[in-house]
Amino acid sequence: MVEEMLAVSDITQYFYCPRKVYFMKTLGIKIKAKPKMDMGKEEHEKEHRRVKERNTVYGFPEEEIAQVIHDLAVEDIKTGLYGMVDTTIIMKSGEVVPVDVKYTNAESVRTNWKKQLIAYAILLDSRFETIVRRGFVYLPAKHRQIQVNIPDEAKAVLKQDIIRIKALIDSEKMPHVSKGNQCSYCEMKKFCT
Numbered sequence: 420m421v422e423e424m425l426a427v428s429d430i431t432q433y434f435y436c437p438r439k440v441y442f443m444k445t446l447g448i449k450i451k452a453k454p455k456m457d458m459g460k461e462e463h464e465k466e467h468r469r470v471k472e473r474n475t476v477y478g479f480p481e482e483e484i485a486q487v488i489h490d491l492a493v494e495d496i497k498t499g500l501y502g503m504v505d506t507t508i509i510m511k512s513g514e515v516v517p518v519d520v521k522y523t524n525a526e527s528v529r530t531n532w533k534k535q536l537i538a539y540a541i542l543l544d545s546r547f548e549t550i551v552r553r554g555f556v557y558l559p560a561k562h563r564q565i566q567v568n569i570p571d572e573a574k575a576v577l578k579q580d581i582i583r584i585k586a587l588i589d590s591e592k593m594p595h596v597s598k599g600n601q602c603s604y605c606e607m608k609k610f611c612t
Contacts, residue, residue: 423588424494425581427502427538433584434531435601437594442607444588450606476508477518477557478564485511493542498578499585504539506557515547517554518564528556528565537577540569 432439442448474480476487486509494501506518517539521532536554543551550571555564587594602608 423585424499424501425585427500427535427542429584430538430577430580431531431535433580433587434534436596436605436607437587438596438611439605439607440584440587441593442610445591446610448607448610477506477555479508479510479516483510483512485509491546493539493546495542495545497545498541498581500538500542500581502538502542504543507543509547513549515543515549515551517543517551518557519554520557520559522559524560525558528567532556533567533573534577534580536567537569537573541574541577544574 429440429444432443443450476484488507488509489505491504491507492501493504504517505520508516508518510516517536519532519535519539536556540551540554543549551569553569554567556567557564602611605611
């Protein structure tokens with residue numbers, strides 16, 4: 420069997436709820452975009468334009484930045500991972516920093532967002548032959564960026580998570596989950612018993 424690549428979004432969905440990955444990847448159920456998702460896409464484009472008008476880029480002074488890349492598609496064959504980084508900032512110091520924009524009123528970084536940034540770090544390590552040590556979640560509604568440290572141990576754990584997620588998909592067995600607040604907003608709740 421040819422091993423299928425795993426998208427960063429699959430990791431994010433898995434840490435939101437493992438059943439979402441089962442429904443999407445094993446059963447092939449497509450997610451219908453909710454109004455909040457559509458608004459997020461529109462705001463994402465606006466945010467890219469706003470960045471050009473500011474003196475800072477996600478909290479970094481312009482004079483410290485060598486390059487800003489929006490929507491960078493990256494893959495790493497070794498880990499079997501691919502994704503599109505919202506924004507990649509390359510500092511004049513050589514540091515590479517992923518930034519993920521979230522359109523929410525959340526006050527803190529959720530586990531699935533941390534995992535997403537760690538996945539981006541792995542991809543950017545490979546793409547730029549560097550070691551990404553931190554990333555940021557940017558909350559436009561609050562004009563706030565939250566730093567997420569990305570130690571080597573977190574990358575090692577995520578690589579094990581990737582193996583576990585692929586095993587879930589290959590097993591074709593619906594995972595057990597505990598119901599939580601996220602269930603009320605989930606696009607898959609009509610399939611989830």
